[in-house]
Amino acid sequence: MGFSDSGINFCNRSISDDVWVRYLFFPGKNIMKNNFNKICNLFYNQFIAINGGLKLKMCSNRQLKVCVAGLGEVGLPTALYIKRKGFEVWGYDISNIAVQRAKKNGIKARNNLCEVPFADIYIICVSTGLKNKKPDMSPIYDVCNKIAEIGKPKLISIESTVVPGTCKKVYEIFEEKVHLVHVPHRYWSRDPIHYGVRQMRIIGGINNESLEMGLQFYEDELEIPLHVVSSIEIAELCKIAENAYRYVQIAFAEELKMICDELKLDFNEVRKACNTKWNIEILEARDGIKGHCLPKDIRYLVSLTNFNNLLRGAIIADQIFQEQLRKKKSNP
Ligand SMILES: NC(=O)c1ccc[n+]([C@@H]2O[C@H](COP(=O)([O-])OP(=O)(O)OC[C@H]3O[C@@H](n4cnc5c(N)ncnc54)[C@H](O)[C@@H]3O)[C@@H](O)[C@H]2O)c1
Numbered sequence: 001m002g003f004s005d006s007g008i009n010f011c012n013r014s015i016s017d018d019v020w021v022r023y024l025f026f027p028g029k030n031i032m033k034n035n036f037n038k039i040c041n042l043f044y045n046q047f048i049a050i051n052g053g054l055k056l057k058m059c060s061n062r063q064l065k066v067c068v069a070g071l072g073e074v075g076l077p078t079a080l081y082i083k084r085k086g087f088e089v090w091g092y093d094i095s096n097i098a099v100q101r102a103k104k105n106g107i108k109a110r111n112n113l114c115e116v117p118f119a120d121i122y123i124i125c126v127s128t129g130l131k132n133k134k135p136d137m138s139p140i141y142d143v144c145n146k147i148a149e150i151g152k153p154k155l156i157s158i159e160s161t162v163v164p165g166t167c168k169k170v171y172e173i174f175e176e177k178v179h180l181v182h183v184p185h186r187y188w189s190r191d192p193i194h195y196g197v198r199q200m201r202i203i204g205g206i207n208n209e210s211l212e213m214g215l216q217f218y219e220d221e222l223e224i225p226l227h228v229v230s231s232i233e234i235a236e237l238c239k240i241a242e243n244a245y246r247y248v249q250i251a252f253a254e255e256l257k258m259i260c261d262e263l264k265l266d267f268n269e270v271r272k273a274c275n276t277k278w279n280i281e282i283l284e285a286r287d288g289i290k291g292h293c294l295p296k297d298i299r300y301l302v303s304l305t306n307f308n309n310l311l312r313g314a315i316i317a318d319q320i321f322q323e324q325l326r327k328k329k330s331n332p
Pocket residue numbers: 069070071072073074075092093094095098125126127128138139140142143159160161162184185186187188189293
């Protein structure tokens with residue numbers, strides 16, 4: 001069977017009763033990469049990219065054991081969601097408080113990884129932060145070293161926010177003998193119904209087989225919509241770029257508010273008037289950029305290269321804005 005007008009050959013073969021796989025092969029390997037990605041994205045919930053072709057498959061994996069490492073703001077809802085989907089789920093966290101909270105919510109959890117039965121899939125949701133103003137990925141390496149000591153699982157998914165290059169190092173911890181994907185979280189705790197575990201996310205694999213397995217787990221089993229990117233490093237960069245972009249947008253509003261205050265002009269009026277233009281959307285200037293993720297992730301982006309002037313400027317703008325707010329509060 002073939003699609004004569006597109007030049008794509010199609011074959012269908014049964015692998016087993018519960019696993020069936022269909023391959024779409026391109027006749028040559030010289031297909032333009034961006035066309036290939038376009039096709040992958042178009043059919044992202046039906047086909048996955050593998051070995052220069054497209055593969056369509058279904059497979060039920062719910063008998064697999066899943067361990068979520070890091071049971072905090074993101075990890076616990078993730079574990080609960082995967083459990084609701086019918087998997088046997090275990091949790092691991094170094095914090096006793098996190099373990100107790102998970103248990104209260106119905107997740108079997110331990111603070112010693114050796115007490116958790118070896119799992120087929122490990123989802124890494126541990127905290128990542130800054131140490132001496134530099135990205136600190138040590139919790140990721142710590143938990144991955146511990147997993148590697150007990151075995152090589154079928155799949156590891158890093159959901160924590162990481163700097164580009166982190167997943168490659170994790171791959172090396174497993175001597176490049178594991179399937180590895182990065183599916184960074186976009187969790188927003190204020191509205192987990194719309195922006196929780198099951199929202200559109202980016203996925204990148206360390207290789208095609210990993211991507212295949214990741215898509216099978218996240219899309220087919222967890223029904224999480226995914227946007228596939230061509231490498232794990234792109235997935236890593238996208239996450240911190242998203243948050244840095246948001247940071248810069250807020251910092252712009254804050255700086256414009258300070259300009260307006262100095263000129264004794266009404267910021268809200270300026271903002272609303274500007275926003276009547278079709279491509280402008282100036283945000284509100286509220287109480288400074290709070291929370292954990294935006295301030296951390298813009299600093300991750302700053303740390304990567306010297307192309308960071310705008311980013312550093314945004315950080316300074318927010319610092320000055322918050323300082324002015326504090327002064328106004330103490331001396332109204
Ligand atoms: N919270 C959010 O809204 C959000 C959104 C998107 C991305 N993220 C990212 O997800 C990751 C987790 O964020 P969070 O908000 O859930 O953090 P959190 O602090 O709420 O939870 C992290 C958990 O990891 C545990 N942990 C830390 N080091 C560990 C280790 N070495 N071994 C085992 N457990 C360890 C901590 O005890 C904690 O319970 C971070 O990378 C964060 O940037 C968070």
